[in-house]
Amino acid sequence: MPATTSQNRQMTLRYFAWIRERIGRSEEVLTLPTQIVTVDDLIAWLRTRGPEYELAFAKPDVIRIAIDHIHAQSSSQIGTAREIGFFPPVTGG
Amino acid sequence: MPATTSQNRQMTLRYFAWIRERIGRSEEVLTLPTQIVTVDDLIAWLRTRGPEYELAFAKPDVIRIAIDHIHAQSSSQIGTAREIGFFPPVTGG
C-alpha cells in the first residue's frame, strides 16, 4: 500500500435526468481507487465500468457536476467529499 | 359679433387634487370667450376670475392638461373640445 494519507474512499454518486436513465440507476455507493483526484479522473474511471457508463459520459462537455450539493467543475478535486452528483444542464423554472 | 366660425363655446372644465381644492370645485361648465384659442389662453382667462383661480394656476409649469381625456400641452389648441381637465403631475400606482 502506498505511503499516502489517501484512503480508499466510499462515496455516494447520484445521477439525474438522461444520465440516470442511461446508467440505469439514480445513485450508488462506490469505493473509489486512491488515484482518483479530480472529477475528470472519476468520470474516466466510471467510463471503464461498463457500456451504460460509457454511454452516459460519452460527451463530458454536457455533464454538470456538484460536489456535496455545490456546483463544481470537472477539474475540481474531490477531496473528502461525501457525494458527487452528475446531471445535464438544468432546465427548471 | 365678429365674422368668424367660432361661437361662444360651452365647455366642461374639471379640476383634480390640489387644483380642485384651491378652486373649491371639481368641475364647472363655462362659456369661453371666442378669443381663447389655446389652453394657455384659457388658463390666463381663468386666472382673472378670482383669487381661488389665481392661487390654483399660480405656477402653470406644474399644471398638466387633458383635452377630452387625452394628455395635451398648454400650447395645444382647444378647438371643439368638450372637456378640459387640469391636474398636477400624476402619482398613482
Place this chain on the structure above:
Amino acid sequence: MISVTIQTADFDTSAEIDSATKDNLGIGAVATFIGKVRGEVDGRPLQSMTLEHYPGMTETELTTIAKAAYERFQLSTVRIVHRVGELTPGNNIVLVIATAPHRQDAFDGCAFLMDYLKTRAPFWKKEVTKDGKGQWVDARQSDDVARDRWDEPQQR
C-alpha cells in the same frame, strides 16, 4: 386580451391571474406587480391615503398604455386593476399582470406598464400622517427617468 378596472374594493390576485391565463395554453410566463400602501412617509407614520382619479380619462389612458405594452412585447394578456378611495397601510393599491409565452416579455411588459401607469395615468395620492397632516404626494423625478428608458434604443 386587455382588461382594465378602477375599483374601491380590494382585488383577489389568484382569481385575477386565473382569469388572465385561463383557456390560453400559449402562456408560459406570468409577471405580476402589486403596489401597496407603506406604513411611513418620510419617517412619519401614515394614517391613511386617499386616491383620487379622473373618471373616464383613467380608463382611456390605462387602455392606451395596456395596448402599447401588448403590442410592443407581444403579450398574451394584460390586466390592470387600480383602487381608488381611502386606503390604509398594508392595503393593495394596484395590480398589473402581463402574460406571454416567455418570461422576458412578461417581465418587460409588466415593468413597462408600471412605468407608464406611474407617469401617465391620472391618479393622485393624498397622504394623511398620524400627526393629522394631509398632503398631496409629489411626483417623483425617478419615475420619469424609469419611463424614459423605454424610449432608448433597445439593449437586448
Place this chain on the structure above:
Amino acid sequence: MISVTIQTADFDTSAEIDSATKDNLGIGAVATFIGKVRGEVDGRPLQSMTLEHYPGMTETELTTIAKAAYERFQLSTVRIVHRVGELTPGNNIVLVIATAPHRQDAFDGCAFLMDYLKTRAPFWKKEVTKDGKGQWVDARQSDDVARDRWDEPQQR
C-alpha cells in the same frame, strides 16, 4: 425573510403573497413571477411534463440564489415555490415573489431570481408529447445570456 419550498402540490398565489408581505409595512412593491406548462412543444401538442430535481442540493442552491438577490437588491422578502413531479399543460411550475420598498428593486430582484433559478437550480424537465415521444428538454443558450447580464456593470 427568505423561504424556499419544493413541492408536488400546486401553490396558492394569493396566500403566498399574503405570507410574504404580512407584518411588514415597509413593503411598497411586490413583484411576482409564475412559470406555467405550455400546451405545445415546437408545434406538437404536449401530453405531460415531468420535473425531476436533486433533493438536498435544490434547496441549498435556491437558498443561495435567494440570499444573493435579497442582498443585492435590498429586498424585504423572497419566496420561491417550485413544483416537481408530473404536470400537464396550464399547470403552474414555479412561483417567485420578491418584495421591496420600491418597485425597481422588486422587479430586478424577481428577474434576477428567475434568471439564476433557470441556470443554476437542479431541475430537469422531461416532456411527453401526445404522439407518445418523451424527451429531456435542452438547456437554452438564451437563459445563460439572461443570467450573464447581471454580471455586467450596472446600467442604472
